[in-house]
Amino acid sequence: MAAATPAQLLLAELTCSVCLDYFKDPVSLACGHHFCQACITQCWEGLSTDFHCPECRETFSRRNLKPNRQLRNIVEASRKLTLELTKEPEVETVCEKHQRALDVFCQKDQTLICVVCHLSQDHKGHPAVLIEEAAEDYKKQIRSRLESLKKESEKILSFKLSGENKSHELLKQLQTEKQKIVAEFQQLRQFLEEQERLLLAKLEELKKEIEKRRDEYVAKLSEELSSFSFLISEMEQKCQQTAREFLQDIKGTLSRCEREKFQNPVAFSSELKGRIRESSQRNASLETIVKKFTDSLSFRLWFCKANVTLDPDTAHPELILSADRRSVRWEYTWQNLPNNPERFDTEPCVLGCEGFTSGRHYWEVKVEMGRGVCDVGVARDSVSRKGGISPNPEQGIWAVWCSEDQCWAHTSPGQSIPLSLSSVPRRIRVYLDYEGGRVSFFDAGTGDPIVTFPPASFAGERIRPIFWVSAGARLTLCP
Secondary structure, three states: OOOOOHHHHHHHHOEOOOOOOEOOOEEEOOOOOEEEHHHHHHHOOOOOOOEEOOOOOOEEOOOOOEEOHHHHHHHHHHHHHHHHHOOOOOOOOEOOOOOOEOOEEEOOOOEEEOHHHHHOHHHOOOOEEEHHHHHHHHHHHHHHHHHHHHHHHHHHHHHHHHHHHHHHHHHHHHHHHHHHHHHHHHHHHHHHHHHHHHHHHHHHHHHHHHHHHHHHHHHHHHHHHHHHHHHHHHHHHHHOOOHHHHHOOHHHHHHHHOOOOOOOOOOOOHHHHHHHHHHHHHHHHHHHHHHHHHHHHHHHHOOEEOOOOEOOOOOOOOEEEOOOOOEEEEOOOOOOOOOOOOOOOOOOEEEEOOOEOOOEEEEEEEEEOOOOOEEEEEEEOOOOOOOOOOOOHHHOEEEEEEOOOOEEEEEEOOEEEEOOOOOOOOEEEEEEEOOOOEEEEEEOOOOOEEEEOOOOOOOOOOEEEEEEEOOOOEEEEOO
């Protein structure tokens, strides 16, 4: 490859790396790179922080553009010189055959010719025009194509900027999730360390209590053993005496032998065992807490948040959808809507516009029960829309039912299981693992699990969010 000429090097220094044209109102960034003011403004459109250089990717906390007047003057002064230096060598202007000026353009052969060539047999009958007319005509064609090329270039630049902004946004979300996980694990570590200190302190107290009672028990038994040893020794000696000596004070001897039987004192009461059992139960409770935390965290990590909106073509005529299709409530007024096959005509239901045939997804729903009830879940796209519906997995619906003070899981036709929750969640997070066939619900406020349905087979069918609203209730999809 040939080395760049000085003119080309100069041109490169005067060209914006975004639009690939001469700098227009050039500005400088803190990293030392220069761009057209319009180009860098477009690159940073929609950003409020973390402004990055399109060339070296250095990130700045605030928008700081310094106009570069010196560079602008150099561009203006060098433009004509650069164009002159980068001009192609002049083409031959004289016909080699006739030594006449090349002032005619043969449109058929698309070549410059002289007047004699035009009249010759080689170009006889060929359409021809003066070179100025031909040049103007082709310039129009080139300009038209140039506009198209510029539009394509702008479109590609738009895609590039959009991709970079999307990547930047995803990285920010990833950093936020990372910080959240670090904070949650830090809280868990602090909690576990505190619980460890408390439990070990209680166990140490129990250890000292057991050792104290052991020492008291052993001392008492040692005392009793010493008393019995002395009595046994005395009786053995008594038996060695003569009959006369032995029978003296026999009544006292028999009395001493007939002392009460030893009663074993209680060494370790049931109260101590109960305290040990209580410590064991607290440890088991801790294990449950940790398991709930890790289950919740691991379940949340690898799911993509879905931007769910409500499908008006499926909404029951008594359901009122908000303009942005993110909120739904029930009204007594029957709306005059077309009874299309997709619409629920008996049950106050509405489906989400979005459907899933693969992947792991989640979305959040704010529930306001008031005096009513509502269902939140997912359904097969083929779920029945006409007549009464029983929301359960056998009918292609996996959902939880919430009132003001209780939650149930729809498990089988006509049966719902009450869920043991400390409080009814106000925001429900729905998780769908399509390949795993798993549908789970979490309290979005606390992160606590609500219920996970047994694995199912979706068999390639589209799965959609479903919402069920009664009078007085309202559901809102969190953006």
